[in-house]
Amino acid sequence: MKMIVDSGSDLTLSQIEEHGFYFLPFGIVIDDESKIDQYEITNEEVLSAIKNDKHPKTNQATMEQMINVFTEIAQNKESAIYLAFSSALSGTYQTACLVKEQVKEDYPDLDITIYDTFSASMGLGKLILDVQDKINESYTFEELDQYxxxxIQKIRHLFTVKDLKYLASGGRLSKGQAFLGTLLNIKPLLHVEEGKLVPIEKYRGSKKLWQAIINTMQQDNRDFSNESIYITHSDDIEEAxxxxxxMESSLSPKAIYISNIGPVISSHTGSGTVAIFYYKE
Known part of the structure; x- marks a missing residue:
């Protein structure tokens, strides 16, 4: 069983190559110049553009990319699972379903199962890595499907951004307009609901925000001893x-991993974003 992943997962090229994933990179457009995520543009370049008052835009993986990958899988007579970026944030899932049916016309035995994960960043990345672990443990397809x-129902996204205008201007923020504010040192807490980014509450200062996150995590999961938590950040390693x-002192989790938010997600969040991903009970 092979895995297909896309840029919405925030997995690095080294992780993708290490696990042998098929990769569908998105495009990032700055000053009318389109570059391929991770191959032609880095996270640092995206953040530099944003700091210089430029507004990166992103394009989903193209039909041509998908046709090439799906055809290669068919020709290799492989079975594959595609855990796709949230359909509420991108058209990638819908396009993949269309391309699958198109490729099946030439390759009727094409064996690809596509899932709308309703997830993003390392919420999606964590799911992908955990599913790969189960593949390595020789789970059957039926077991993988249930897993x-x-x-997908349990993955939790909690995050804060330095400036909500990037999410709002890109149309990625649901129910967010009334949430926008300019008060000094106000820290928003957001999560993902039905695949969309939704505000939860605002806090004055990072300490109150971090404690609110810990409280939420304790309500979601009473025992983190077997749980790996992922923290991603966009140019804010100190807060991460x-x-x-x-988290280590309050939750005692199995492991905590810190990584950078990738170029595509950073294009919509700007710098100063910190996000946390784990499974609810």
Missing amino acids: IKDK EKLKAL
Whole structure:
């Protein structure tokens, strides 16, 4: 069983190559110049453009990319699972379903199962890595299917951004306009609901925000001893490290991993974003 992943997962090229994933990179457009995520543009370049008052735009994986990948899988007579970026944030899932039917016209035995994960960043990345672990443990397809459907319902995204205008201007923020504010040191807490980015509450200062995150996590899951937590950040390693230390002392999880938010997601969040991903009970 092979895995197909896309840029919405925030997996690095080294992780993708290490696990042998098929990769569908998105496009990032700055000043009318389109570049391929991770191959032709880095996270640092995206953040630099944003700091210079440029507004990167992103394009989903193209039909041509998908046709090439799906055809290669068919020709290799492989079975594959595609855990796709949330359909509420991108048209990638819908396009993949169309391309699958198109490729099946030439390759009727094409064996690809596509899932709308309703997830993003390392919420999706965590799910992908965990499913790959189950593949390595020789799970049957029926076991994998049940595992994926269960975890899609349980994956939790909590995050804060320095400036909500990037999410709002890109149309990625649901129910968000009334949430926008300019008060000094106000920190928003958001999550993902039915695949969309939704505000939860606002806090004055990082300490109150981090404690609210810990409280939410304790309500979601009483025992993190067997749980791996992922923290991603966009040019804010200091706050990510602070949050990690607080989680270690308060939750005692199995492991905590910190990584950078990738170029595509950073294009919509800007710098100063910190996000946390784990499974609810």
